[in-house]
Amino acid sequence: MSIVILPQNTLEVWERLQREQTKLHAGLLFYRFIEVDSAKEFKYTDAGLELVCRRADTQSAAALLHRQQNLVSALQKQGFTVDTWSQDLLTRMAAGLGIASITENGIVIDHIHGLPYIPGSILKGISQDYALLYEYKVGTDxxxxxxxxxxxxxxxxxxxxTAEPGENIAKFEDRRGGVIFLDAVLERWNGPSPFEVDIMNPHYQEYYSNEGGTPPADYLNPNPIKFLAVKAGTRFCFGLAARDTNIQSTVFGSSQLINQAKDWLVGALKTLGAGGKTRVGYGISGNAIQKPKK
Structure with a gap:
């Protein structure tokens, strides 16, 4: 028997929305309303997870993209140089696996619109990783x-x-970066939803859980774990904003900063990937598709 653990009045609204086939908010479905099975120690049901993938609200996607465009316009009016472009996922993306959820693996979903996005913090992080990897090739990390x-x-x-051990943190505030990495928002996807159910299937759970106390062997049972991912082929809109910046008595123009940051970010998206499981090929994007200048 599948149940949803909700207050009675909330459950009534939930059941009505399901009967009316309303386009339900994927974030609420996944993090709050996912079905569980009382006969299996309240484990989530496959049907509950697959319900998230049935369809997405295109109006919400358009609204989120429009909000991003308004943000870009506002930054330009404040004197920022801004560049926006799109890239398509060549592989599935699994951003936010560490977010707590009943499915054991989370996913980044916009709280308002219920759609996947890539936080600017992730994009800044992988851009820095790419720069360190390809610009500073010698030495330890x-x-x-x-x-x-x-x-x-x-x-x-x-x-x-952040200062590392032994570093003088004085004047760190005077060395603030001049580039803003905007969240990458959904632009389009294939099929009814940008989400799909993926699976990882560790075969030697006992070996890993007790730190090698149980040897890996063929008689151990696999442990299939389903999780949500963003489909390959999904297109995201990326954006960077910058102002002229003075670092160590050197002035860097906003266009120069944008071009450098974009080179690193696009390179990171095409080679390192965004989100989790990038070592096995997740989160890789294709070539940048430039937006027309306004």
Whole structure:
């Protein structure tokens, strides 16, 4: 028997919305209303997870994209240089797996519109990883970061970042990055929904859970775990904003910062990927599709 653990009045509204075939909010479905099975220690049901993937509200997607466009216009009026473009996912994306949920794996969903997006913090992080990987090739990760913090062009984009042990944190506020990484919002997708159900299937759970106390062997049972991912082919709209920035007595123009940050971000999206499970090919995007200048 599948049940939804909700207050009675909320349950009545939920059941009515299901009967009316309303386009339900994917975030509420996944994080609040997903069905569980009382006979299986209240584990989520496959039907509950698949319900999230049935359809998405195109009006909400248009509203979210319009809000992003308004933000870009507002930044331009404030004197920022802004660049926007689109990229299509070549592989599935799993951003937000660490978010707590009944399914054991979460996903990043816009709280208002119920659609997937890529937070600017993720985009800034992978851009910095890409820059460190390809611009500072020699040394350990710690040595690369220390060298990068002395590079005014790196600091002009990302800022000096958090102080490492032994570093003097004085004047870190004066070394703030000059580029704003906007959230990447949904532009279009294939089929009724940008979501689909994916699966990971660890075969040696006992071996990993007790730190090797049980040897891996063929007689151990696999443990299939289903989770939500964003479909390959889904298109996101990306954006960067910047102002002229003075770092260590060197002035960096906003256009120069935008071009450098975009090179690093597009490179990261095409090679490193965004979100989780990137080591096995998730979150890889294709070439940038430039937006027409207004």
């Amino acid at each position: 710690t040595q690369k970061r220390r060298k990068a913090k002395k590079d005014s062009s790196f600091v002009a984009v990302f800022g000096a970042q």
